[in-house]
Amino acid sequence: MSSAKRKTTVAVIFGGRSVEHDVSVVTGHQVIRVFDPEQYEVVPVYIDREGRWLTGEPLLELKNFRDEIASYKGVMSTLLSPTTNHHGLILNPVAGRFGKSEVQRLDVIFPTIHGTHGEDGTLQGLFELADIPYVGCGVLASALANDKIITKDVLRQHAIPVVDDVHFTRAEWLNDPDAIIQRITEKLAYPVFVKPATTGSSIGIGRAADETLLRASIDVATHFDQRVLVESAVTNCVEINCAVLGNTPDVRASVLEQPVSWEAFLTYEEKYLRGGEGMKSAERLIPAPISPELTEQIQEYARGAFRAIGGRGTARIDFLVRPDVGEVYLNEVNTMPGSLALYLWQEENLSPREVVDQLVKLAQEAHVEKRRSTYNYQTNLIAQTAARGLKGIKGVKSTPTPG
Ligand SMILES: Nc1ncnc2c1ncn2[C@@H]1O[C@H](COP(=O)(O)OP(=O)(O)O)[C@@H](O)[C@H]1O
Ligand SMILES: [Mg+2]
16 A cells, blocks of 8 residues: 555536536636646546537647547547446446446546536536535535526525516516516616526626617527516626635635626626636726725625525625615626636635635535435335235325335
């Protein structure tokens, strides 16, 4: 036995079947870069736009990401096994006659997928089945935060201020648009924001100052989701973001940032494509130039919101703020923020490497905590039923349910 500590094998999963695919590839590589190679063995896992899973050395290089990446030497198909005995990735799952499948065991999974099929609890569900520790929020918190309508309902219950809204389904809209318009104009004043319940990166979002624009914006939003919300615009506001780190209830809030270009609102292009240095180039003020009282208030809401959704690991919580009148509204909870908001922790003297280390530890702690629950409950129901025969469904019902 060597005295050196065994490295922790961590799979960083990025890409994904989502409109935020490209952003996720960048975030994934930002994370891969900061792991201490003495402590971790990083396994890159790329989910391409069609939802195919790939792994292999070439995926560690950002410049290799072109359409033909699947055919690169050293890239192979893979999948994460949902069974608890594999505890990892199956390499070459359909190997064919001359190939060979193998298992790559994993200690931890580090998902860095934004938006649908990644930030919304679906992937987290797979990790739960696999019973492997994973970084970030669980199924419920991820799914909840991904849905702007439900998030606001939950936050209202926790007395965290959110903007008034009206929400409806695509079917309702198509069925009777006039009734929807009436519901909106009775409750809200123009201008309003129209948002699909679950996309990110400002895709499908519109601002409407009159009924014509409102109808057009709803038409757009209903292309992106089955449910849409319309909410009052907070005029003359600044955006303020706060990252949180920890497992509920032990949550730490970061310094606040104020992204600078809020005039109209941040479009996808503005957020990600401007300038050469990716997301870092979107100018931001850190710390946000607002009063210490308002700063503390926002940090308190950020921690409160993360606890309210039962968050784990990290999130970036975004606010709309009118500093002059001291109004604060929580706008959204991003459970997989771009760049993992590493730059905010840097201001708190936590290096990216330390944040990633902490996230792995938090994942392992959450997993240990989960394992304390009992999932295996033996009864003699099957033997009894087998002896009696399956004729009477009633007989099954009368057996006491385990509880
Ligand atoms: N109610 C609102 N009032 C004023 N600005 C808003 C409002 N809702 C959204 N915005 C602006 O639109 C942007 C995108 O909306 P957001 O809800 O954050 O969607 P996304 O999930 O795409 O980031 C925000 O960053 C903000 O600039
Ligand atoms: Mg946003």
